[in-house]
Amino acid sequence: MKAIVQDVYGPPEVLRIEEVDRPVPGRGEVLIRVRAAAVDQGVWHLMAGMPYAVRAVTGLRRPRTRVRGMDVAGVVEAVGQDVSRFRPGDEVYGNCHGSFAEYARAKEGTLAPKPRGIGFEEAATVPVSGCTALNAVRDSGQVTAGQRVLVLGASGGVGSFAVQVAKAYGAHVTGVCSGAKADLVRSLGADEVVDYAQEDPVDGSRRYDVILDIAGNRPLSRLRRALTPRGILVIVGGEGGGNWIGGNQRQLGALLLSPFVGHRLRPLGTLVRRRDLEALTELIEAGSVAPAVDRTYPLAEVPDAIRRLRDGRVRGKIAIGL
Template identity: 60%
Template sequence: MKAIVQDTYGSSDVLELRDIEKPEPGPGEVLIAVRAAAVDAGVWHLMSGRPYLLRLMGFGLRAPKVPVRGREVAGRVEAVGGGVTAFHPGDEVFGICEGSFAEYASARQDKLAHKPTGLPLEEAAALPISGLTALQALRDVGRVRPGQRVLVIGAAGGVGTFAVQLAKAYGAHVTGVCSTTKTELVRSLGADEVIDYTREEFADGVRRYDLILDTAGNRTLAHLRRALTPRGTLVIVGGEGGGNWLGGIDRVLRAALLNPFVRHGLKGIFASERQADLEVLKRFVEDGSLAPAIQSTCALDGAAGAVEQLHRGEARGKILIMP
């Protein structure tokens, strides 16, 4: 089968389209004929090996332990391993695996769910990681409530597009922050207000928000806190600063250290890959509250360019890789 493979860490030049052996599903695993895979921020980090902390966490010190890139996936079940009872050949599924930039991928059954009714199979690939991150950041960490004023920074990105819609579904008044060319997209997602950060400052000392989700990662904690209500909560979702060793994790650590000494809630999130929450996303899609924002699709040989486009901050919603 064809797949996007890397032998060493580096820029997108290390990604190569190759013929490799088709995987076999092990016990508790499902073999998926991939219809689409989505590009999330983690793909760039695993490709580049940065921050270096990732390597120490078991992803491979000198080279990636898993050579095939891609984790978000949607497709049809081709075969099942021993002990798999929830899925059968022919089922349409979406979820998280290792190596989705390929014609076939093997995934654990507890990281998959059946495709939402009415959603094209390829679009379901956009849901898993970005959708789970937005859901858990709002519901579990931010504890969003009806009537709250919620600010989503990076509202046109993969996590941000889901966060705007989910915050609305939970009854919040939502303001999205993005650049000029992305304002119409954010409005179309249901944002009550949109701030173009190239023309307007959201932390102006006048507007205050009960909950801020920062998916952009390029503003200081002090700057963000200026836009919070006295008891407001800031949730840091990723980030690209902080140097080669810690990356955006450094802001999460600083927030944790500062949190006990201020009235604001300063928190970070590391999303959990829970099947139960894939089912929650599925229900939101099926009741019309949530829809993936798809910017574009490309073939496997366009994967390297898609990863670079996302890393440069040019993506509006999700980019899909179609084997």
């Protein structure tokens, strides 16, 4: 089968398309005929091996997993032993290792039936970013109806879902993005849109019950001044911060500071679970959430898709069609 592989860490040029063996599903695994995948910042971090801390998990000198890609949507080809929820022919979406390929293996618990009413390319953009947004809004942010929510990075993958999920929970949402992407954020349902080049959204002139800081780099002290006295700050990822731990220094800082201040400062990682996928499916099928797909690239052009993502030109998510 065709797959996008890498043998060394580096820029998009280290990726190449190659013929590799089709994976075989093990116990509790599902083999998927991939119809679409997606690109997000996590793909870049795994490809580049940056920050260096990720290599403790992915391989110190070279990637342990050759095939890239995490988000997947497709059709079940075969199932391994002890799989009871799926059978060949089912349309599914979720998370796996190696979705930039014609076939991919996934654990049964990281998949759900594909939402009705959307295509494979749209579905593939949901799992990582959608589950992260759902956890940020529902679990870490504990958003309830009537609260004021600020979404920093509202036009990106996680942000585009966070705006919609927060609205579905009844919040008044202010989205922050560049002026060129303001129309997208408004179309997602944001009540207000702030162009960060024209206005500092955390200058303290307005206070929010919940701030979702997505892939940002603002200091905690600046973010806290825009919170209500008992407000919640959720830090989702982060960029910059050096080669060793990257933007994770703010997440570590939040953990250390939170017990000593009135604000609740909560770092958030990415976790794709069946129950979260099912919750997103309900929102999608109800019309409350719709994936924002910037464009779709063919498998052979995954390196170009990653370059576009890192250039900051993406509005929502990039899909990979097979």
